[in-house]
Amino acid sequence: MTPFSKRERGSLNRRPEPRERASLADAAATAIANEVRGEDEGESVKLGLERAEGIDGIRGCLVIRGRHAGIVGRLPRLIPVDRSNVLSEVDWV
DSSP states (O other), X not given: OOSSOTTSTTOTTSOOOHXXXXXXXXXXXXXXXXXXXXXXXXXXXXXXXXXXXXXXXOOEEEEEETTEEEEEXXXXXXXXXXXXXXXXXXXXX
């Protein structure tokens, strides 16, 4: 038996609530994006991925900048989409 019940806040045995997972994802995305900057796009992607690996609770991360991309961990399956059918009023770059 652990010193915390499954319902007690801060317990290592409980699963985070959706709002906590969303908060973690938001904070992680901000921290990772802050690393993806500078002149060298490829190096900035690497720095973002390294930052992602250092954040507990993040299962996977995809970073894309310009023509450079990288993945760490596991991501859900990505589905290709025809951009002309998605948000047709957006000016895609």
